[in-house]
Amino acid sequence: MLDRIENRSAEIAVIGLGYIGLPTAIMFANAGFRVTGYEIRKEVVEKINSGKAHIVEPEIDSLLKRAIENGNLRATSDPEDIRGKDVYIICVQTPLKDDKTPDLSYLENAVKTVANTMKKGSLIIIESTVPPLTTVKMATLIEELTGFKAGRDFHMVHAPERVMPGRIFKELVYNSRIFGGITPESAELAESLYRTFVKGQTFKTSSTVSEVVKLMENTFRDVNIALANEFAFLAHQYEIDVFEAIELANTHPRVRIHSPGIGVGGHCLPKDPHLLVWPAERDFGLIRLAREINDSMPLFTKDLLFSALRELNVPPEDAVVAVLGLAYKGDSDDTRNSPALAFIGAIEGDVAEVRTHDPFVGGSAGSVEEAVEGADAVVIATDHTVFKSLDWKKLGRLMRTRILIDGRHVVEEPPKSFLFRGVGRGEY
Numbered sequence: 524m525l526d527r528i529e530n531r532s533a534e535i536a537v538i539g540l541g542y543i544g545l546p547t548a549i550m551f552a553n554a555g556f557r558v559t560g561y562e563i564r565k566e567v568v569e570k571i572n573s574g575k576a577h578i579v580e581p582e583i584d585s586l587l588k589r590a591i592e593n594g595n596l597r598a599t600s601d602p603e604d605i606r607g608k609d610v611y612i613i614c615v616q617t618p619l620k621d622d623k624t625p626d627l628s629y630l631e632n633a634v635k636t637v638a639n640t641m642k643k644g645s646l647i648i649i650e651s652t653v654p655p656l657t658t659v660k661m662a663t664l665i666e667e668l669t670g671f672k673a674g675r676d677f678h679m680v681h682a683p684e685r686v687m688p689g690r691i692f693k694e695l696v697y698n699s700r701i702f703g704g705i706t707p708e709s710a711e712l713a714e715s716l717y718r719t720f721v722k723g724q725t726f727k728t729s730s731t732v733s734e735v736v737k738l739m740e741n742t743f744r745d746v747n748i749a750l751a752n753e754f755a756f757l758a759h760q761y762e763i764d765v766f767e768a769i770e771l772a773n774t775h776p777r778v779r780i781h782s783p784g785i786g787v788g789g790h791c792l793p794k795d796p797h798l799l800v801w802p803a804e805r806d807f808g809l810i811r812l813a814r815e816i817n818d819s820m821p822l823f824t825k826d827l828l829f830s831a832l833r834e835l836n837v838p839p840e841d842a843v844v845a846v847l848g849l850a851y852k853g854d855s856d857d858t859r860n861s862p863a864l865a866f867i868g869a870i871e872g873d874v875a876e877v878r879t880h881d882p883f884v885g886g887s888a889g890s891v892e893e894a895v896e897g898a899d900a901v902v903i904a905t906d907h908t909v910f911k912s913l914d915w916k917k918l919g920r921l922m923r924t925r926i927l928i929d930g931r932h933v934v935e936e937p938p939k940s941f942l943f944r945g946v947g948r949g950e951y
């Protein structure tokens with residue numbers, strides 16, 4: 524297997540061609556491997572095979588076109604097309620159920636497809652973020668389905684993905700990577716495979732340590748954002764700008780306070796803390812409380828909006844509200860668990876009309892002007908770069924009442940003719 528990896532003749536199947544799987548498949552294809560992407564959504568398969576990406580990401584269109592044109596990448600919905608591959612890389616989603624416990628059904632189905640198509644000696648890599656001990660459990664499932672012995676007849680690794688949407692192709696190359704093997708040999712094989720394009724540091728460990736590392740990273744971020752959000756609540760009580768306070772506190776050599784805002788979204792941060800504590804036996808107060816604080820931020824933003832409406836004598840039930848941004852993060856089209864949607868859900872029914880505009884997301888107003896025309900309030904819910912240079916003087920002239928609520932610290936200088944409120948910006 525090592526020879527086949529080193530001379531790039533190892534054949535790779537990537538299972539799940541979403542935000543992580545498609546870029547990963549493209550990287551291996553452009554590194555010289557023959558890659559088959561297996562994806563259950565047929566429309567995604569068709570689009571990819573025609574050389575077009577179904578996700579927004581810098582550089583993806585040209586890199587995908589190159590991979591398709593040089594014949595190294597092909598997408599399929601037929602499991603027969605991934606029979607007998609040397610390597611299987613699983614990149615399916617691992618969301619939460621409504622009761623906040625992990626929904627591992629996508630992963631289990633992907634593992635079953637692998638078990639039905641793999642050969643003796645295959646290397647199976649789980650890139651999806653999973654609860655601790657999952658890789659070992661999936662290896663046992665494969666043993667049961669195939670009669671193969673893990674570590675002897677097949678190799679298995681958890682190789683968590685750390686990329687940030689918007690920087691995926693840079694980070695795939697330069698981020699450091701962790702390879703958690705069910706055996707040291709499994710980890711070594713995976714490391715050699717990724718070394719064909721990764722320039723960052725690489726580390727080998729067990730699969731359970733690797734699973735915990737990935738979940739600790741996102742839990743660290745979630746808990747620290749919750750702390751920043753608590754500082755934001757305090758800033759409103761003391762009538763100061765929390766961003767000024769954070770900037771000054773961060774001049775301390777050992778302090779790095781995160782940024783507060785309308786909430787935490789995306790596929791990963793809102794669920795990974797739950798994946799970390801779910802199989803554990805004791806209750807984890809701090810981690811769960813941080814989740815609750817971050818989930819409460821869209822409601823806090825609603826409070827800012829409603830108090831501003833009342834201050835200008837606009838009954839909330841008569842108000843027209845324009846929400847700028849639907850994606851969970853700036854310059855992305857990804858709306859999964861977006862706090863913008865949670866915010867809209869919280870005000871809909873309590874106001875007369877909600878309009879939305881997001882330049883990256885379909886189905887919303889075509890322009891900012893269209894969205895704000897005749898509105899009583901504008902709420903910035905996503906920090907898209909284009910929102911930083913909006914001409915508020917001009918937009919204000921189109922509005923019925925001039926209220927601006929900034930949920931993402933996009934507006935540096937509150938525009939003079941507006942009643943301005945921002946998360947953490949105190950009262951102005």
Ligand SMILES: NC(=O)c1ccc[n+]([C@@H]2O[C@H](COP(=O)([O-])OP(=O)(O)OC[C@H]3O[C@@H](n4cnc5c(N)ncnc54)[C@H](O)[C@@H]3O)[C@@H](O)[C@H]2O)c1
Pocket residue numbers: 538539540541542543544561562563564567614615616617629630632633636650651652653684685686687688790791
């Ligand atoms: N998106 C990120 O920024 C990011 C970053 C780090 C880690 N992760 C982790 O990576 C994993 C994948 O995330 P994503 O954002 O790429 O998800 P995604 O939803 O964009 O992609 C998953 C894809 O897998 C497909 N799929 C589901 N079940 C399948 C099956 N049985 N066979 C074939 N295809 C199947 C889906 O149709 C979908 O296209 C998750 O565990 C996530 O937590 C994501």
